[in-house]
Structures are given as structure tokens and as C-alpha cells.
Amino acid sequence: MNHFQRRKGQLCCEEVPLSELAEEVGTPAYVYSTATLLRHARVFRAALRGLDVLACFAVKSAPNLALLVLLARDGFGFDIVSGGELFRALQARGDPAKIVFSGVGKREDEMEAALEAGIFQFNCESEEELEQLSRVAARRNRVAPVALRVNPEVDARTHPHIATALASSKFGVPAARVRRTYRLAASLPGIRAVGVACHIGSQIGSVKPFSEAAAKMRALVLELRSDGHDIRRLDMGGGLGVPYGDGPKPPSPREYGEALVRALRGVDVKVLVEPGRVLVANAGVLLTRVLLRKQGHGSRRFVVVDAGMNDLLRPALYQAHHALEPVARPRRGAEVVDVVGPVCESADVLAPRRRLPPLQTGDLVVLRTAGAYGMAMASQYNARPRPPEVLVDGRSWRVIRARESYKDLIRGESP
Incomplete structure (x- = not known):
């Protein structure tokens, strides 16, 4: 459920007409619903009560401080993948003891900042990364809590760009090397090996891969315990999909939670999950205005709007489907059109x-x-200021x- 509904024919966000927002802030603009975000957050957590x-929100999906503050107040931790995301999480008054640092490549200064903040866990993905973190922690006289990210080789049946547990993936330690790599983690100074982690992909439309x-991962926990390791944490990552309107309906949070409870019952571990899209995607829309209509070759018709692929990259990058509808009461009839942006790319x-x-x-x-991976992936391509x-x-x-200005486009540059 979301709180973008029609009132007297006009599309509103909660009680605010979107036409009012367009008049005040202009277009294009991203608009988020507080009620929708918090409802999704609570439904998700309730599904995992067993x-x-x-639960650590994936900052990469929607990193705006105001959204992070709402989730931190609601009890969420944060899943980060960079020093910049750590900075954002802390600026949003996130609890460092609920922050997990994921990602296949972390710089030493990022490791140092996370150690100083006292984060909950580093998810490490290679022997070399473990050795690097060990040196950094020893130099800072700190101990880094570490979970080893494993590649479980599970096909998430999603877009290839966001499938992260295939045999060809750059992410995680291959299954054949896990026991040896975990022994290394347990032996290194400055490292406290606490568990294992995985993340199989994003926008997953079935319970089966989870x-x-x-x-x-359950079998791996038991195997590592039989080797004498004290496995206390299991990070299952994120990836639960949302309905975009062009395919099968993904599993609900309840169905997802039931699958995890069934698989992990009796293992006695702290389970981490990293929801992103499932919380915020339906909580946001991109509001845009039609600039003009254009007749193409034959019967092809184009509707050109003032939002482009620099504002919303997903359709160009993933061939993603976003439902589109007029803000005013829809006119009678229908026509088949290509809705395109003004960017100088055929992919727009x-x-x-x-x-x-x-x-x-x-x-x-x-x-x-x-709301997810929208503004987070926006750019200034074609020297277009990013939307508010x-x-x-x-x-x-x-x-x-705030909407960026032309001066923002050249900030930090020297002629």
C-alpha cells in the first residue's frame, strides 16, 4: 500500500495535491510520502518477528538525510558501502552499533573512519581485504568485528546487473575457499571473526532464491562451528523486490520472513537483513511535466517530458518499467506513445x-x-542540475x- 491516491480526480501525496508541489518547487522533482515509508518499515520488521x-537499511537505495533520520528513529540500522555513506548515516544520527560496512573494495581511510565510529560489523570479501583491515585495526589499536561475505552461488533470477551471487560475480568468497579464509580471519590480529554474510541480488521476485x-548459509554456519569457530551472526543481505507493474508480483515481506524463519529456525544466530528498495521504492515518485509532443516515423508518437535519464537512470540502465500516469483526471481514450526525456542519448x-x-x-x-535508486543514481549529465x-x-x-543551480554545476571547478 502507498499514500499516492486520487482526491477529486487529482493525484495527491497523502493530503497534498502533486499539482500544488509542482507549482511551488517546479519539475522535475522527487516526492516522498512519510506515511508510506514508515508503514513499509513496520510491515517489514513485523514479518521477521520469529x-x-x-534490520539495516541499505543507504545506497535512498541516501537523503531526512529519509535516513525517519528510519533511524524507527529503530533501523544502516548498511553502508562507502565512507560517504558512513558520513551520511552518522549525520542522520544513526547508531554506529547498528551500522554494517559492506562492499568489495574499502579504502584504508574508510576502514579507519568506521573503526573510530565503532560500527557493528565489517563484511569482508577476500583474504587481502582481511589482511588490510587487520593492519589498519592494529595501527589504530582497535578490533574490527568481521563477517565473511560468501558467494553461495544462488541464481536470484533478476537482471544480470543486480545478480550478485552467480559464479562469475565479483562479490563474496567462493564456497571452496570459505573455510580456509575464515581460518585466516580468526587468526589475524585486530580482527574478531563473528559470522558470515551473503547478498544474492536485488529486485528478487520469488521466495525460492532466498x-x-x-x-x-545455515549449513555453512554449522560447518564452521564444527571447525571450532564461534559463529554468532548471519547476515542474509537484502534484495526483496517490489511490483513495478510489468511482471509477476514479488513475494510479500510476510512470505519472505516466513522463508527465512523456516530455514534458520534453531540455528541460534543474530540475523542481519539489509532492506532497501522494499522500504522506499513505493514511497517515492518522480514528478515531471510534458514539454511537447512529437510525431515520429509512421505511427510512432513521442511525448517529451522535462525529466530525463540523468534524473531517473533505471529505465536506461536496467530496462526498468515504472508505471506512469497523469496527475490530473485522466482524459478519455488511450494511445501508444514513447515517453522520453530531453537528454541527448537514444537510451533516454x-x-x-x-x-x-x-x-x-x-x-x-x-x-x-x-523512491529507490532514483535520486540516488541521478547525475548532472548534459549539464542538467539535479532535481529537488x-x-x-x-x-x-x-x-x-534543494534543486541544484547552474552554479552548482561548476562548484569546485577552475577555468
């Missing part, structure tokens, strides 16, 4: 061959399910990131 769980990964197609109510120049439209972000709470709203 486990001893630490069940398969959890079963493999936000909604190809989409059957929509007739759209005219000046109309406001929204791209749904844009707006957070709605009931009848009130505020700008949580």
Missing part, C-alpha cells in the same frame, strides 16, 4: 511503447515506484534537498 533480527541461500526513454490516456503539452505526470526532493507528511511538506 528471528533475532537487526530459501536456497538461507539453507546454504522513460516509458517505451506505453498505452496511456492522451497527454498534452503542459500536463503533469508521475513515474511511480521511483520533497518530503510530505500529511498536509505539510518540505524540501529536503
Whole structure:
């Protein structure tokens, strides 16, 4: 459920008409619903009540400080993959004791900052990374809590760019090397080996890959314990998908939680999960305006809007489908059009061959399910300032990131 609904024919975010926001802040703009985000957060946590769980929001999916503050207040930790994300999490008053540092490559200064902050856990992915972290920790007279990220070789059946547990993946330690690598972790100074981790992919549309990964990780925990290791934590990563409107409905948080509980019951570990998209995707939309219509070759019709692939990269990068609808009451009838942006790339197609109510120049439209990996992946390509972000709470709203100016485009540059 989300709180983007029609009132008297007009699409609103909670109690605020999106047309009002367009008038005040302009377009394009990202708009988020507080009620939707918090509802999704609570439903997700409730689905995992059968486990001893630490839920860490994946900062990469939606790193705005205001959104992070909401989740920190609601009890979430944070999953980070860079020093910049650590900075954001701390600025959002996140509890360092609930921060997990993931990622295949961490710089020494990032390791040092995380050690100084006192984070919950480093997820390490190679022998060389373990040795590097050991040196950094010893130099700082610290002990780094470490989980070894494993590649369980589970096909998540998702887009190749976001499948992270295939045999060809750069992520995780191959299964054949896990026991040897864990022995190394347990022997290194400055390292406290506490568990194992995995993350099989993103936008996963079935329970089966999660069940398969959890079963493999359960077996690994028991195997490492039989080797004499004290395995206290199991990080199952994230990846639960959301409905974008063009395919099968992904499993619900309840179905996901039931699968994990079944697979991990009786193992006696602290279970970590790293939700991102499932919490924030449906909590945000990209609000944009039709610039013009254009007749293409033959019967091809284009609707050009003021948002482009620099604002929402997912359709170009992943061929992702985002439901699109007018803000005003839809006109009668329908036509098949390509909704495109103004960026000088043929890939700048936000909604190809989409059957929509007739759209005219000046109309406001929204791209749904844009809260995750939307603004997070936005760029200044074509020297286009990035859009603002707006957070709605009931009848009130505020700008949580200002629209960039042309001066922002050259900030830090020297002629």
C-alpha cells in the first residue's frame, strides 16, 4: 500500500495535491510520502518477528538525510558501502552499533573512519581485504568485528546487473575457499571473526532464491562451528523486490520472513537483513511535466517530458518499467506513445511503447515506484542540475534537498 491516491480526480501525496508541489518547487522533482515509508518499515520488521533480527537499511537505495533520520528513529540500522555513506548515516544520527560496512573494495581511510565510529560489523570479501583491515585495526589499536561475505552461488533470477551471487560475480568468497579464509580471519590480529554474510541480488521476485541461500548459509554456519569457530551472526543481505507493474508480483515481506524463519529456525544466530528498495521504492515518485509532443516515423508518437535519464537512470540502465500516469483526471481514450526525456542519448526513454490516456503539452505526470535508486543514481549529465526532493507528511511538506543551480554545476571547478 502507498499514500499516492486520487482526491477529486487529482493525484495527491497523502493530503497534498502533486499539482500544488509542482507549482511551488517546479519539475522535475522527487516526492516522498512519510506515511508510506514508515508503514513499509513496520510491515517489514513485523514479518521477521520469529528471528533475532537487526534490520539495516541499505543507504545506497535512498541516501537523503531526512529519509535516513525517519528510519533511524524507527529503530533501523544502516548498511553502508562507502565512507560517504558512513558520513551520511552518522549525520542522520544513526547508531554506529547498528551500522554494517559492506562492499568489495574499502579504502584504508574508510576502514579507519568506521573503526573510530565503532560500527557493528565489517563484511569482508577476500583474504587481502582481511589482511588490510587487520593492519589498519592494529595501527589504530582497535578490533574490527568481521563477517565473511560468501558467494553461495544462488541464481536470484533478476537482471544480470543486480545478480550478485552467480559464479562469475565479483562479490563474496567462493564456497571452496570459505573455510580456509575464515581460518585466516580468526587468526589475524585486530580482527574478531563473528559470522558470515551473503547478498544474492536485488529486485528478487520469488521466495525460492532466498530459501536456497538461507539453507546454504545455515549449513555453512554449522560447518564452521564444527571447525571450532564461534559463529554468532548471519547476515542474509537484502534484495526483496517490489511490483513495478510489468511482471509477476514479488513475494510479500510476510512470505519472505516466513522463508527465512523456516530455514534458520534453531540455528541460534543474530540475523542481519539489509532492506532497501522494499522500504522506499513505493514511497517515492518522480514528478515531471510534458514539454511537447512529437510525431515520429509512421505511427510512432513521442511525448517529451522535462525529466530525463540523468534524473531517473533505471529505465536506461536496467530496462526498468515504472508505471506512469497523469496527475490530473485522466482524459478519455488511450494511445501508444514513447515517453522520453530531453537528454541527448537514444537510451533516454522513460516509458517505451506505453498505452496511456492522451497527454498534452503542459500536463503533469508521475513515474511511480521511483523512491529507490532514483535520486540516488541521478547525475548532472548534459549539464542538467539535479532535481529537488520533497518530503510530505500529511498536509505539510518540505524540501529536503534543494534543486541544484547552474552554479552548482561548476562548484569546485577552475577555468
